[in-house]
Amino acid sequence: MNEKTAEFMILALVGTDHHPFDRMVELVDALQQAGEPGRNGRKCLIQFGTSSPPRYAQGMDYLPKSDVQRQIDLADLVICHGGPSTIVEILRSGKRPLVIARDPRKGEHVDGHQQRFARHMANQGHIDLADSAYDVEQLLSHAASTTISASNANVSLPSPDASALLLGALVDGLIAEGKSYRIWHSRRNESRA
Template sequence: MRVLTMVGTDHHPFHRLVRWVDEWSRRFPADDCMIQYGTSMPPRHARGLAYVEPDELNAWMDKAQVLVCHGGPTTIVEARRLGRRPIVVPRRSRWGEHVDDHQYLFTDRLAQTGQVLTATTQHEFELLLDAALADPVMVRRGDTDDDRKTAATVQRFGSLVAGLFS
């Protein structure tokens, strides 16, 4: 699998990301693309599953050349743990993709330190995905002194957000 896209398990649909990846897959059908689409509309051109068991998803993440995901802290931490720098499209509240813009703020901070690549438009997304497939090194995690601190911060952030909804 060359491209694995994950929207996570939040009950808010993330049609925008699924649509962007599916459109890209339509134009490049020879590239093997899988979308975990959750409550979003299923893809028409790429392969897709609504949900995947964690062990299977981790195996796919380990094998995929490029990881694309929503801005969920757990998904990003798992990608980073596997040595990846994911292409992240954060969910936005104004489009009903989440309750607030914490993913946007969180991924903006990670992008500033080079830990993720972010796209806010379909054009930016397509440019990043094409570049990542042409040069896989750009989506490999660079080992930095901040990695351990970032993982702890992401875990702490995830716990705080989870506590808001319990």
């Protein structure tokens, strides 16, 4: 529980993609309407982007980056879309996100990269993945009764600089491999002629 407010603080982030993510907003809003998980109550802020605004929870379409980080720090539980950047930002804060990945079959995104990334992170044990209202209710109930599920202090992530250097090295390697392949392929075709 957040000591500053004595309320259980939930932050829900749909991100900034232009596709509405009404499914997530409605699910979290329904949880807020349903009641309080403990004696001290529940407060919920939903960043809803282009989705319909919540009816029961507090809502903001977009938050400045500094406010997002401040809200993550204040939250007892962070529910978010499956965007890699958002998930990593939450992990860096020491929180364990509850992730609801956008589904392109429902018009929530252009492809399934959020679903693939979220499954990968769940398989690594870094996030809780929810696919239904029941999943979210169970994970919320667990998070409200313990601070362990909301904490992810054991996750070790490389710095953004280290990640950029690693990505650069991988790209350089792929480019070099491509040049080697083109040279080999060109010589092979010459020898057949």
